[in-house]
Amino acid sequence: MLLLAINMAACVSTFAVPSSFESPIAFSSSDEAKALLNSGWWGNFSSTNHCDLEGITCNDAGSVARMESLLLLNWGNSDEIGTLSKLTHLDLSFNPYLQGVLPPTLRNLTRLVHLDLSWTYIEGPIPSSIGNLRNLIHLDLNSNYYLNGSIPPEIGNLKKLSELDLSFNNLQGPIPSSIGHLSNLTYLYLRSNQLCGSIPPEIGNLKSLLVMDMSSNSLNGSIPSSIGRLSNLTSLYLHTNQLNGSIPSSIGQLSSLVVVDMGHNNLHGPIPREIGNLSRLTYLALGRNDLVGTIPNELVDLHVLEYVDLSQNNLSGLIPNKLWSERTLNLSYNRLDCQISTSPNGCPDEEGSSFTPSCSFTTAALESEYELCRTIK
Ligand SMILES: *[C@@H]1O[C@H](CO)[C@@H](O)[C@H](O)[C@H]1NC(C)=O
Ligand SMILES: *[C@@H]1O[C@H](CO)[C@@H](O)[C@H](O)[C@H]1NC(C)=O
Ligand SMILES: *[C@@H]1O[C@H](CO)[C@@H](O)[C@H](O)[C@H]1NC(C)=O
Ligand SMILES: *[C@@H]1O[C@H](CO)[C@@H](O)[C@H](O)[C@H]1NC(C)=O
Ligand SMILES: *[C@@H]1O[C@H](CO)[C@@H](O)[C@H](O)[C@H]1NC(C)=O
Numbered sequence: 001m002l003l004l005a006i007n008m009a010a011c012v013s014t015f016a017v018p019s020s021f022e023s024p025i026a027f028s029s030s031d032e033a034k035a036l037l038n039s040g041w042w043g044n045f046s047s048t049n050h051c052d053l054e055g056i057t058c059n060d061a062g063s064v065a066r067m068e069s070l071l072l073l074n075w076g077n078s079d080e081i082g083t084l085s086k087l088t089h090l091d092l093s094f095n096p097y098l099q100g101v102l103p104p105t106l107r108n109l110t111r112l113v114h115l116d117l118s119w120t121y122i123e124g125p126i127p128s129s130i131g132n133l134r135n136l137i138h139l140d141l142n143s144n145y146y147l148n149g150s151i152p153p154e155i156g157n158l159k160k161l162s163e164l165d166l167s168f169n170n171l172q173g174p175i176p177s178s179i180g181h182l183s184n185l186t187y188l189y190l191r192s193n194q195l196c197g198s199i200p201p202e203i204g205n206l207k208s209l210l211v212m213d214m215s216s217n218s219l220n221g222s223i224p225s226s227i228g229r230l231s232n233l234t235s236l237y238l239h240t241n242q243l244n245g246s247i248p249s250s251i252g253q254l255s256s257l258v259v260v261d262m263g264h265n266n267l268h269g270p271i272p273r274e275i276g277n278l279s280r281l282t283y284l285a286l287g288r289n290d291l292v293g294t295i296p297n298e299l300v301d302l303h304v305l306e307y308v309d310l311s312q313n314n315l316s317g318l319i320p321n322k323l324w325s326e327r328t329l330n331l332s333y334n335r336l337d338c339q340i341s342t343s344p345n346g347c348p349d350e351e352g353s354s355f356t357p358s359c360s361f362t363t364a365a366l367e368s369e370y371e372l373c374r375t376i377k
């Protein structure tokens with residue numbers, strides 16, 4: 001048996017490949033190299049030094065610091081990952097062979113800053129030991145169809161997190177209130193799971209949030225008024241849940257909001273006038289709820305508002321003047337009067353004229369609606 005004594009710590013890579021060998025471990029005496037071999041992930045080394053393998057970057061001390069963009073053959077003996085304790089970046093995304101449960105030894109990777117296991121076949125729960133990875137800034141586990149169980153409360157230990165993406169999985173149970181500890185979080189994606197229970201009021205502590213997407217779950221209860229504290233929020237997606245109660249008026253404090261989609265819930269009560277405060281709003285979708293009352297005149301003052309869907313509610317009264325001007329507007333399936341006193345070109349007149357019973361306007365439809373009112377006049 002040919003044994004080569006190699007100082008892996010210095011990351012030496014200048015020795016010759018032996019002409020024959022019995023054990024590939026002969027290449028290296030380092031624990032990390034052994035772990036990589038034992039894992040079975042790469043079959044046998046194609047290089048004499050694991051630091052030279054494609055997708056692997058070692059640090060100056062010769063330890064594996066990054067594993068990225070690898071097309072693994074299989075997840076193999078995944079426990080071996082715990083040996084690579086100096087890893088800062090682990091990105092095994094889009095890997096069809098990455099299967100099985102997340103190994104408990106993942107808890108050993110306390111230096112991880114970036115963990116991306118999106119679009120794989122990992123299954124079972126997110127282990128509570130994820131809470132050990134206290135240096136994580138970016139955690140992406142999206143689009144793992146077999147990832148189930150509930151979000152472990154220990155996720156709240158990851159205080160440095162800036163981006164958390166758990167969307168398009170099969171996660172169940174409530175959103176843990178400990179999520180409110182993630183004060184540096186800027187992106188929170190929980191879309192398309194089976195999360196239930198209510199949105200924890202602690203969500204209001206996430207002062208750095210820019211995007212919050214909890215759409216397409218089974219969340220119920222009311223929207224906590226504490227969302228009014230998310231002063232930097234630009235996008236709020238809560239559509240397709242079972243949220244009830246009314247839209248909190250504190251939404252008027254979110255002056256950075258550009259997109260609001262709360263459609264397809266059970267929201268009651270009026271559309272808060274405070275929405276008129278959201279001067280950067282371009283997209284407002286509140287369709288398929290049980291909203292009552294009139295459409296607030298304040299919406300007319302939102303000059304960059306391009307898309308408004310208030311369809312399938314129980315809104316009544318008149319459509320505010322000029323609301324339709326240069327906007328895509330869907331007001332169908334309400335109890336609106338469908339009368340207006342003025343229109344873009346002074347048509348119809350102050351007596352008011354009826355639009356089509358559906359009251360559905362789009363930019364494309366605007367021309368024909370305009371023609372309609374002209375004809376009536
Ligand atoms: C690794 O190399 C050994 C010896 O050459 C061979 O028997 C084995 O099949 C190889 N394994 C893989 C996964 O390529
Ligand atoms: C965890 O990392 C340490 C080195 O920091 C190592 O000695 C130990 O074997 C690792 N544990 C596991 C389970 O891999
Ligand atoms: C998670 O999925 C596995 C199969 O991958 C199944 O055995 C287990 O019961 C599921 N757990 C939950 C909580 O649904
Ligand atoms: C939050 O982010 C800021 C700016 O990036 C950084 O200075 C601070 O240390 C972070 N806080 C935590 C707990 O990571
Ligand atoms: C909100 O955004 C402003 C401007 O980008 C930034 O200076 C501020 O730190 C942000 N606030 C928080 C709590 O992240």
Ligand SMILES: *[C@@H]1O[C@H](CO)[C@@H](O)[C@H](O)[C@H]1NC(C)=O
Pocket residue numbers: 196197198220221222
């Ligand atoms: C939410 O749904 C659960 C059942 O999934 C129920 O027990 C709970 O009372 C509901 N809460 C509210 C506020 O509707």
Ligand SMILES: *[C@@H]1O[C@H](CO)[C@@H](O)[C@H](O)[C@H]1NC(C)=O
Pocket residue numbers: 221222244245246268
């Ligand atoms: C929300 O629904 C739950 C159960 O369906 C009900 O008990 C509660 O009163 C509702 N809340 C509001 C504010 O409508």
Ligand SMILES: *[C@@H]1O[C@H](CO)[C@@H](O)[C@H](O)[C@H]1NC(C)=O
Pocket residue numbers: 249250251252253255274277
């Ligand atoms: C409207 O926004 C301003 C800041 O832009 C804020 O001070 C005020 O409280 C908001 N009003 C309401 C009703 O939310």
Ligand SMILES: *[C@@H]1O[C@H](CO)[C@@H](O)[C@H](O)[C@H]1NC(C)=O
Pocket residue numbers: 287288311312330331332333360361362
């Ligand atoms: C308007 O909303 C209704 C009900 O939500 C929907 O069926 C229809 O397709 C929408 N119309 C347009 C033009 O988007």
Ligand SMILES: *[C@@H]1O[C@H](CO)[C@@H](O)[C@H](O)[C@H]1NC(C)=O
Pocket residue numbers: 290292314
């Ligand atoms: C619509 O609201 C009226 C009261 O304004 C109420 O009588 C009616 O039941 C509501 N319709 C639906 C479908 O909720």
